[in-house]
Amino acid sequence: MNKLYIFLKYFFIVVWTVFVVAPFLWALTTSFKDFQSVNGGVTYIPWVDFEPNLEGWKVLIKSPAKGGVDIIEPYFNSLFVTCTASLISIILGTLSAYALSRYTFKAGFVKNNDITFFFISQRIMPPIVLSIPFFLFLSSINLLDSLTGLIVVYIVLLMPIAVWIMVDFFNKVPREIDETALIDGCNPYQAFLKVVLPNSIPGLIVAGMFCIIFGWIDFFFAFILTFTEVQLLPVKIVALNSSVTPWWSLSASALVSVAPLIIVAFIVERYLSKGNLSGAIK
């Protein structure tokens, strides 16, 4: 029984690992192949099955004039837009979530829960519904095809996530903590900054992670709201495609674009394993 259990456990771990890792391995080997190695039958092992070369990677940093598709600028654009929008969303989202969790709002029949739902409803809507309003809005304030415009739009998209996660989190932080801080002599702002916020770091990390992921992978709005001046990474990667699919450079760019998320995941995982997320509240 026990042996069977161990066997099954490892069996599923192996299956899952293969499922997760295989696409990466596929992309990694493909990125070092050329036209012949991709189209000339199935090959796996470099130097044995095929002769690896760096052409797929070189294209990514070569300027278009030399037949490349310089992704460095879009890469940093993406980093900048995602980080800025996430940071602002987290700050605004946390503040509104705290207010929604601790104070009572009432405007006619609209109460706290309705406001929270309003935030979430922004994500329930299919993005296509928002595309025309966003386009017209950005064009009316001359922010089409600009980083600032994208940041504004991404804040609208990311803040609901932050509010949603943080409201739930603050609701789980006992109100007595705030009250104790007040009794100990903090004003409400200090109570929030010095006591409630440090207790909510796990929530902040989770919310931040989601914001970064959703900001980083967005293609739709980056595609619609930018043209030539500014490009984000997902749009640029899609633009790589041509009549002859360049599997090698597509694979290379896919790996490069996933890298920041892997780094984020590693940091969060570290934090998780230190036990800082669990037991933050009794």
Add this chain to the structure above:
Amino acid sequence: MAKIDLSNISHSYNPNDPNPVYALNPFSMTWENGNRYAILGPSGCGKTTMLNIVSGLVRPSAGRILFDNKDVTDLKTEDRNIAQVFQFPVIYNTMTVYENLAFPLKCRDFSKSKTNERVNSVAETLNLKSFLNSPARKLTADQKQLISLGRGLVREDVAAVLMDEPLTVIDPDLKFRLRRNLKEINEEYKTTLVYVTHDQNEAMTFADNIIVMSEGEVVQTGSPKELFERPNTTFVGYFIGSPAMNLFESEASSNDSVKINNTLIKTNTNLSNLKNKNIKLGIRSEFIKIAQNQNENLVEVNVEKVEDLGNYKLITAKMGDFTIKSKVTRETEIPTQNVKLHIPAEKCCVYEDNKLI
């Protein structure tokens, strides 16, 4: 440290409702500087509301609160200089024990050396010295509660330390020691301590003044002795003391006596205006003894059971339809037949409409 006046305080959580429900009915009270008070009552009787009004977490629907004759009703919690300890430990998880204890002082800009001195002294009292540098979240529940308590005691200048059933999560042995510590702290620093509890023993051993509450009403305030010997209402008689006060429905007879099961019991209360009215006679089981050579106020009973409770014996007896309980010393011999109990007149309390006459 301050004298706290509560004047005509009342509170409702739905004041705008056409029929507001009052968590606290109007009352007035003064808490003298440096005394120990216990607020005693069953769950949901308004004890915590009363504390929260004093600390400013709740603004009363009506009435004023004065600290040293200064009106603080509209003053915010953080400006009131109050310490409050809740039923369950509230600690700042991200800080060490030392930082937790120092937090109230840090918020009020105390000097480093003064903070250090106070934190160490409080940690000494509460046996927390060896944990000062550990993260607070790693401690056990009762140690966490000690931290909450310590944060309340660390400031010497507080108007009062309010404690809302603070020892619920602490084991009995430590509980006993802590209650004594709190008494010592009160005697040494003359801090006003207000202690909410539903445990009468805790209230009796801790406080020199007990406020008994029931259903949002302050029923009686007084020393443990007063509450025990002269309960204002049958509720207090029933709620305080173990076993509860003996209460007999009866009617007044001539010569200030009360008729129970055809026996006349003489009392020291003037009952001349209450003749033939339904009243209740209350007497503590501690005062009822087996008759020796008295010839007045004797009742003949059938002993139903005798429980040996370690330091005393509890007799449960029947006289007609009435059950009577008597607490006697362990050495007392209890005869099996013709038992006569003596009810001392000076200890009898007579209640009309459940209120003491």
